[in-house]
Amino acid sequence: MFKKVFPLSAILSLRFLGLFLVLPVISIYALELEGSTPMLVGVVVGGYALTQAIFQVPFGTMSDKIGRKPTLLVGLLIFFVGSLICAYSTDIYTLMFGRFLQGAGAIGSVITAMISDLVEEEIRGKAMAIMGGSIAMSFALAMGLGPVIGAAYGVDTLFIITAVLSILAIAILFTKVPTPPRIKHIYHGVVKTSDILKDSNLLNMIIINAMQKGLMTAAFVLIPIILTSDAFAWEKSDLYMAYLPAMVLGLIAMGPAAVFGEKYNKPKQIFLISIVLFIGAFLTMGLTTNSTMFIVGVSMFFIAFNMMEPLVQSMITKFAKVHQKGAALGISNSIAYFATFVGGTFTGLMLDISDRQTIGISIAVTATIWLLWTLRLQNPIKHSHLYLSQDSVDATKLEELEHEHIAEWYINENEKLIVIKYVTSAISKDELKAKISL
Numbered sequence: 001m002f003k004k005v006f007p008l009s010a011i012l013s014l015r016f017l018g019l020f021l022v023l024p025v026i027s028i029y030a031l032e033l034e035g036s037t038p039m040l041v042g043v044v045v046g047g048y049a050l051t052q053a054i055f056q057v058p059f060g061t062m063s064d065k066i067g068r069k070p071t072l073l074v075g076l077l078i079f080f081v082g083s084l085i086c087a088y089s090t091d092i093y094t095l096m097f098g099r100f101l102q103g104a105g106a107i108g109s110v111i112t113a114m115i116s117d118l119v120e121e122e123i124r125g126k127a128m129a130i131m132g133g134s135i136a137m138s139f140a141l142a143m144g145l146g147p148v149i150g151a152a153y154g155v156d157t158l159f160i161i162t163a164v165l166s167i168l169a170i171a172i173l174f175t176k177v178p179t180p181p182r183i184k185h186i187y188h189g190v191v192k193t194s195d196i197l198k199d200s201n202l203l204n205m206i207i208i209n210a211m212q213k214g215l216m217t218a219a220f221v222l223i224p225i226i227l228t229s230d231a232f233a234w235e236k237s238d239l240y241m242a243y244l245p246a247m248v249l250g251l252i253a254m255g256p257a258a259v260f261g262e263k264y265n266k267p268k269q270i271f272l273i274s275i276v277l278f279i280g281a282f283l284t285m286g287l288t289t290n291s292t293m294f295i296v297g298v299s300m301f302f303i304a305f306n307m308m309e310p311l312v313q314s315m316i317t318k319f320a321k322v323h324q325k326g327a328a329l330g331i332s333n334s335i336a337y338f339a340t341f342v343g344g345t346f347t348g349l350m351l352d353i354s355d356r357q358t359i360g361i362s363i364a365v366t367a368t369i370w371l372l373w374t375l376r377l378q379n380p381i382k383h384s385h386l387y388l389s390q391d392s393v394d395a396t397k398l399e400e401l402e403h404e405h406i407a408e409w410y411i412n413e414n415e416k417l418i419v420i421k422y423v424t425s426a427i428s429k430d431e432l433k434a435k436i437s438l
Contacts, residue, residue, distance in 0.1 A: 004118040005127045007176035008111050009134040011072065014169040015079060016135050018162030019048060019102065020142030022086075022155060023220040024243050028228050028236060029155040034091040038225075042348020044096050046217040048082075048103030049340030055106035056334045063110040068117070071110050072173055078105035080166040087159035098159075103337075112313075112329050118178065126262075126314075136254055136309035143247040143302070144240070151237035196328050201319040204377040206332045208271055209312050211370050212305065213336040214343030215278055218363060219301050221347040222285060226356055232291050242295050250302035257307035267311050268377045275371045277304035279364045286360010318380040321408050383407055384424040386432050390416040397436040406432075 022029075023045070030041045063071035082101030089095040111131070119127045150158050196202050227234040227242060234242075257274075261267040277300045284297030313329065320328040350359045390411065398418065401409060405426035410419055420432055 004178060005115060005130050007172055008114055008118075009131045010172050011076075011169040011177070012108065012111050012131060013134040013138040014165045014172075015076070015105075015107070017138040017142055018079070018083065018165045020139050021146040021149070021158045021162060023216075024143055024146040024239060025150040025155055025158075025224055025236065027221050028224045029150070030092060030095060031225065033089070033095060036092040037348075038351035039345065039348040040092050040096065041225075042217075042221050042344040042346070042351070043341075044092065044099055044344075045221050045348070046341040046344025047096055047099035049213070049217070049337040049344075051100045051103035052106045052108070053334045053337035053341070055104050056109045056330060056337070059106045060109040060113060060330060063113060068110055068114045069173060069177065069179065072107050072114075073170060075105035075107035075110065076166050076170050076173070078102075080163050083159050083163035083166060087156045087163065102162075106337075108333055109330050112333075114177075132313045133254070133258060133310040136306050137251075139309065140247045140251045140254075140302075140306060143243045143250075147236075147239040147243050151239070196320070196324055196331060199319065200376055201378055201380075202316065202324075202328055204374060205312065205316045205319060206328075206335055207370065208308070208374065208377075209316070209332050209336040210339035211367070212274075212308050212312065214339035215282075215301075215363065215367070216305060217340050217344035218347040218359075219281075219285075219298075221344050221351070222356065222359065223298055225351065226285065227291075227294070231289070231356070232294065234291070242298050245295065246299040246302035249299050250306035253303040254306040254310060258310040261311045262314065265379055265382060267315050268374075268379050270307055270311060271374055271377065272371065274304040274307045275367055275374060277301070277307075279367045279371065282360045282363040282367065284360075286357050286364070315380065381407075381423060382425075383421050386420040386422065386429055388418040388420070388433070388436075390418055392438060393418050393436050394438050401436055 027041050027045055030036055030044045031038070059071055059075060062074075079102055082098050082104070085098030085101060086095055087098075089098055115127050115131065146158060149161070197206075223242065224236075224239055226232065227239060228236060257270050261270045281297045281300035281304060284300065285294055288294050288297065316328050316332055317325050347359065350362070398409070401420075405423040407421040407423070409421065411417070412419060418436075422432060
């Protein structure tokens with residue numbers, strides 16, 4: 001599994017590393033450009049996410065028609081061009097166009113689909129966790145490097161580095177990523193968007209993903225602008241002193257959270273703890289007049305974000321039925337990207353018409369409502385998978401297969417396999433075989 005997943009995770013991580021590198025400093029950089037306003041700065045910070053939301057489905061559809069690798073190549077080249085435009089922009093509107101173009105190379109759903117092509121069903125959750133963990137690592141690394149490189153060489157250099165990273169991702173694509181097999185699945189039932197949204201656990205995960213990403217852009221509009229404002233009067237070159245300890249604490253928290261959430265099957269508890277930290281983070285950043293306490297708030301934000309990130313994608317795949325996984329991830333990621341755009345734009349608008357205290361309290365109240373809603377979430381039931389040759393199964397009995405502890409079954413036509421997903425503790429393999437054998 002690792003040989004299949006790591007190259008794809010590396011491509012996605014390099015792309016996110018490029019996007020995240022500028023986040024700690026882009027708001028103060030954009031604020032100095034010609035034509036800039038706080039609201040337009042908010043659009044710049046979250047702008048890439050709007051086009052990500054728009055182009056997720058078209059890129060996924062294109063990958064089905066022309067193949068995953070060519071689609072990934074197109075997406076990475078668009079990202080490369082967008083990064084160069086950002087690097088050489090001299091006004092807020094050119095920078096905004098470059099950010100929109102960066103997001104238009106929306107390859108996240110293609111990589112997720114490719115992992116689904118390459119990785120077996122029962123370990124796909126682990127693959128998604130690896131992917132989520134790699135994104136979280138990119139986030140943490142970027143928070144340490146972005147302010148330092150930006151202060152020393154300029155934010156335009158960060159965008160050039162981003163362009164170089166996209167070329168490196170293309171090299172990995174054609175040297176390390178295997179060509180995925182074409183496997184046709186026949187599923188027991190037809191997927192509907194309404195079915196996904198009616199599932200309370202999936203709906204909760206979609207909301208969790210969206211809120212986490214929206215709060216991320218809100219934070220990165222606020223943090224550098226507030227620290228370099230009259231309230232604290234930090235120099236740009238000093239921003240690393242806020243991000244570095246927060247990054248380290250976030251990395252430390254990520255490991256135990258992933259283990260507790262995945263191995264011990266307690267993701268709900270991790271999500272609730274993270275939301276409480278988000279509430280504390282924005283209240284602290286909004287209300288404190290002490291720079292040390294502000295850094296505490298930044299650290300709380302980083303810890304909360306990194307605790308969530310490795311679990312979100314994995315939990316969506318666990319709650320979704322096999323024929324819903326692609327649609328559920330697509331819907332979730334599109335909504336999350338839209339929330340990323342809204343988070344930055346809303347925060348920029350609020351800076352135009354309000355103060356940081358009001359913003360901090362408003363976000364904390366919203367997160368409190370989110371916390372109460374998330375109490376409805378359930379931890380996923382642990383399932384196993386039984387693989388049987390199609391020739392050994394009575395088709396009539398299979399069609400009539402129903403049991404309260406059988407989550408679903410489907411046919412892998414290419415490999416002529418019957419796959420049954422069931423609760424191990426409640427029903428045995430022998431019982432299942434007896435129900436459908438010839």
